[in-house]
Amino acid sequence: MQIVNLEQKLNLFTETWTPKIIGELNGQHVKLAKLQGEFVWHSHQNEDELFYVLKGTLIIKLKDKTVTLKPGEMYIIPKGIEHKPIAHEEVHVLLFEPAAIKHTGDVTHELTKEKLDWI
């Protein structure tokens, strides 16, 4: 049980598309990620996923629309929904999702990390 300061945690890493775990509760992980560029289209079969933008503008392409999120805005991607995050400039996000989730979902890609680190 420690105080987690998001800004301090964000200063601990520079990699993009590599979520870092900062908390766990009720079988869910709280993560921070830095995003830049385009991620792969993917979906999570069993897990809903929450994006909360801390910095920058996050674009999430969905099959039927495109969502643009600014700092202070959040969006929940229901399980099974294909999505493709895009960050034209660096974006910092807080993620909430089940501890079991794989960040590229059903897709295995060079961006896929098998095991995420705690920071």
Place this chain on the structure above:
Amino acid sequence: MQIVNLEQKLNLFTETWTPKIIGELNGQHVKLAKLQGEFVWHSHQNEDELFYVLKGTLIIKLKDKTVTLKPGEMYIIPKGIEHKPIAHEEVHVLLFEPAAIKHTGDVTHELTKEKLDWI
């Protein structure tokens, strides 16, 4: 699936100690609350609870220590741990906890709300 702007949601209510639901995922609720004054000592038998401070200074008394949280800081109270939130001035927090949780935990008090609203 809608964009949720936290500032806009916070402008929709003024009551304190009455969390409002702004999202649901994987059986968990995301909530916003305004806090002012002292809450009751309580614990949640089966649920861990996350506090993320958006505005103000939140003090959480625990049996063995006192935690002070500033904006941008989060803290997870594990299930079963007695805690008492205190806000000397108005505090805005984001909460993340199982949909089934009661905000006063094992204590029924005049502050207890039987059913929380979505905003």
